[in-house]
Amino acid sequence: MSSLTHDQIFRLFRDYREPIVAFLMRRVQCPETALDLSQETYLRLVRKETLAHAENLPAYLFRTAERLAIDYLRQNRQTFVSADSLADDLTCPKLSPDELASLRQQCEILLDAIASLPGKCRHVFLLRKIDDLSYGEIAARLGISEKTVQRQLVKAMLHCHRRMQDPQFGLNGNFR
Structure with a gap:
């Protein structure tokens, strides 16, 4: 030792x-x-x-x-x-079949709402939300004022919001 x-x-x-x-x-x-x-x-x-x-x-x-x-x-x-x-x-992080079906239905309603927008309004909405262009860039591209871009966006957002709140509201394609 x-x-x-x-x-x-x-x-x-x-x-x-x-x-x-x-x-x-x-x-x-x-x-x-x-x-x-x-x-x-x-x-x-x-x-x-x-x-x-x-x-x-x-x-x-x-x-x-x-x-x-x-x-x-x-x-x-x-x-x-x-x-x-x-x-x-533990709960599964994946969506349940019911949640997935509900999400798909919401997506379909939103896509239908966007498709039912008038052409100019839809174009402004997509340029802003999908292409992430600024108001100024959208105005320059479409040859309209920034104020018109803002009005068209508000109109599109309200329309989509109404459709998401009440799916039966606009299935006939009416635009207000």
């Missing part, structure tokens, strides 16, 4: 830190975890009062690192198992 000096521990750290981290990285597949486990390996060496086999300290380090990796992987596996037991409480 022998005890380690700080100088011996420093040399071990200097000489074997990178190989230990690489060894752990192959085991746990995570650079941060490998670094953490490497630190813990050296802390365990420092905490040891005496070592039975001080003649082969690198082997002791690798064995300690291997055991820490095994413990980590076991604990990580248990975390996944307990996460599976919670799966019944």
